[in-house]
Amino acid sequence: MQIIRTVLKKPAGNWREARRESARANVLTAAWELVREDGLAALSLRELARRAGITTPTLYAYFESKNAILDAMFAQAAQSFVELKASLPATDDPQEDLLTEARAFVTFCVSDVPRYQLLFQHSVPGFTPSPESYELAVSALAVTRELLARNGVRDPRHLDIWTAITVGLVGQQISNDPDGDRWTRLVEDVTRMFLAQYAGRGSTHSKGES
Amino acid sequence: MQIIRTVLKKPAGNWREARRESARANVLTAAWELVREDGLAALSLRELARRAGITTPTLYAYFESKNAILDAMFAQAAQSFVELKASLPATDDPQEDLLTEARAFVTFCVSDVPRYQLLFQHSVPGFTPSPESYELAVSALAVTRELLARNGVRDPRHLDIWTAITVGLVGQQISNDPDGDRWTRLVEDVTRMFLAQYAGRGSTHSKGES
DNA sequence: GTCTATAGGCGGATAGAC
DNA sequence: GTCTATCCGCCTATAGAC
Numbered sequence: 001m002q003i004i005r006t007v008l009k010k011p012a013g014n015w016r017e018a019r020r021e022s023a024r025a026n027v028l029t030a031a032w033e034l035v036r037e038d039g040l041a042a043l044s045l046r047e048l049a050r051r052a053g054i055t056t057p058t059l060y061a062y063f064e065s066k067n068a069i070l071d072a073m074f075a076q077a078a079q080s081f082v083e084l085k086a087s088l089p090a091t092d093d094p095q096e097d098l099l100t101e102a103r104a105f106v107t108f109c110v111s112d113v114p115r116y117q118l119l120f121q122h123s124v125p126g127f128t129p130s131p132e133s134y135e136l137a138v139s140a141l142a143v144t145r146e147l148l149a150r151n152g153v154r155d156p157r158h159l160d161i162w163t164a165i166t167v168g169l170v171g172q173q174i175s176n177d178p179d180g181d182r183w184t185r186l187v188e189d190v191t192r193m194f195l196a197q198y199a200g201r202g203s204t205h206s207k208g209e210s
Numbered sequence: 211m212q213i214i215r216t217v218l219k220k221p222a223g224n225w226r227e228a229r230r231e232s233a234r235a236n237v238l239t240a241a242w243e244l245v246r247e248d249g250l251a252a253l254s255l256r257e258l259a260r261r262a263g264i265t266t267p268t269l270y271a272y273f274e275s276k277n278a279i280l281d282a283m284f285a286q287a288a289q290s291f292v293e294l295k296a297s298l299p300a301t302d303d304p305q306e307d308l309l310t311e312a313r314a315f316v317t318f319c320v321s322d323v324p325r326y327q328l329l330f331q332h333s334v335p336g337f338t339p340s341p342e343s344y345e346l347a348v349s350a351l352a353v354t355r356e357l358l359a360r361n362g363v364r365d366p367r368h369l370d371i372w373t374a375i376t377v378g379l380v381g382q383q384i385s386n387d388p389d390g391d392r393w394t395r396l397v398e399d400v401t402r403m404f405l406a407q408y409a410g411r412g413s414t415h416s417k418g419e420s
Numbered sequence: 421g422t423c424t425a426t427a428g429g430c431g432g433a434t435a436g437a438c
Numbered sequence: 439g440t441c442t443a444t445c446c447g448c449c450t451a452t453a454g455a456c
Contacts, residue, residue: 023439041251041335045432057434058440066432121385123333125251160382161396161403168378172370175331186371193371197403233421255450267452268422276450 024062027052028072035073035114040124043070067127070118074129077119078137084108085143094150095199099191101147102166106184109170113178116170152200161198165190234272237262238282245283245324250334253280277337280328284339287329288347294318295353304360305409309401311357312376316394319380323388326380362410371408375400 030052035043045066049056063069088101109116117123119137129137141163148159169190173183240262245253255276259266273279298311319326327333329347339347351373358369379400383393 039335044430046430054439055441056432057442060433061439121381125249157396157399160393161400164378164382164393164396164400165375166378167381168374168376171331171377171381172374183370183374186367186374189367190371190374193403193407196407254448256448264421265423266450267424270451271421 020062024072027054027059027062027069028076031069031073032076032115036112040114040117045069070124070127071130071133074118075133075136077115078129078133078140080115081108081119081137082140085140088143094147095191095195098147098151098195099188101144102187102191105166106170106173106187109167110173110184113174116174120167151195151198153198155198158198162194165194230272234282237264237269237272237279238286241279241283242286242325246322250324250327255279280334280337281340281343284328285343285346287325288339288343288350290325291318291329291347292350295350298353304357305401305405308357308361308405309398311354312397312401315376316380316383316397319377320383320394323384326384330377361405361408363408365408368408372404375404 027048031043031048034048034051043066045056045059048069049059052059059069063072084104085101088097088104091097109120122128144162145159148154148162153159153162166187169183169187173181177183237258241253241258244258244261253276255266255269258279259269262269269279273282294314295311298307298314301307319330332338351369354372355369358364358372363369363372376397379393379397383391387393
């Protein structure tokens with residue numbers, strides 16, 4: 001009986017749900033295109049609906065508010081970030097791995113500025129991501145922590161320095177040379193600088209300076 | 211002669227102008243208070259007029275548009291930045307001077323986030339600063355260039371690395387620990403790291419490292 | 421110069437027909 | 439679910455009285 005109900009009812013039941021999810025995905029795709037063209041601040045429900053080929057009230061059939069749309073976008077961005085981290089190859093050279101990660105991070109950020117701003121700059125006035133999405137983004141930092149540990153960098157302060165350096169390159173690139181590579185091309189240099197100072201002086205290097 | 215002209219002509223002729231300038235200054239003061247409390251995006255002429263104790267049309271007696279107000283604010287911010295640079299003491303220790311400048315810069319930025327965003331992040335949608343104000347801000351970079359040169363750092367790429375590092379600390383501090391000092395306290399460490407990598411390969415390096 | 425009043429537009433969100 | 443029509447608020451900016 002339950003099986004029959006499942007067979008008979010669930011496919012039909014999931015069919016509508018699948019269509020609904022597909023429609024939501026369409027809206028989000030249009031939203032990303034919009035913010036990539038006009039910036040995060042230009043995201044309005046009118047324009048979003050127009051681009052998605054629907055009307056504003058229909059938008060409310062899929063998302064309960066504008067913040068819900070932003071939250072879904074944040075979740076997608078966080079998911080992409082996690083997948084980026086997971087896709088990084090691990091070799092037997094920790095320094096090379098860290099450099100690979102740095103390059104990947106900088107490219108990830110500058111290739112989609114609104115995504116970077118939403119994910120890392122918390123720059124949308126009335127919006128705070130849902131805790132689970134936020135946790136997803138934060139947990140991706142564990143990969144970096146591990147990568148640094150394999151380079152002998154374990155002091156949390158040095159992790160903070162590393163993140164500051166990488167987002168510093170990204171920020172300068174975005175603000176002052178949005179179409180060039182004036183700062184992104186420096187990622188090898190800063191990685192070498194960082195490793196030269198903090199890498200691998202024994203496995204339990206503490207904060208005393210050398 | 212110039213003095214006489216100043217004494218005789220300027221007072222009468224400029225009296226109204228001085229009052230006008232004073233009124234403009236009052237508006238700008240209110241504007242800074244507003245954006246410090248509610249963020250750059252919250253700057254509206256209604257609320258600004260309310261805080262300044264006047265009405266919106268009166269605002270237009272002093273500034274021809276909202277962008278004109280933002281431009282005046284940008285000019286003030288750039289001026290403050292120039293004065294900060296000019297106020298830096300020069301000792302006979304280039305490394306110490308660079309550290310002093312870094313500390314001053316980071317404090318300057320995090321102590322007034324909207325000012326930092328207006329000046330360095332170009333983050334107000336329809337606004338571009340006037341060329342002269344922008345030049346003022348850019349020219350202040352010459353002080354940093356000179357400071358780095360005295361440390362034997364002359365490669366423009368290394369200047370870019372230096373700016374990326376400092377704004378990286380600022381950005382992380384603002385985005386992830388707005389009320390603390392998790393990143394600002396790292397300014398000594400990153401300065402040492404930078405100098406250890408790039409200092410003193412030039413001609414005018416004076417002191418050895420401490 | 422300063423006000424009241426308002427134009428004209430866009431913002432998010434909702435009611436109710438179909 | 440999707441639409442038309444609409445509400446209400448805030449925005450920049452202006453007209454016109456005083």
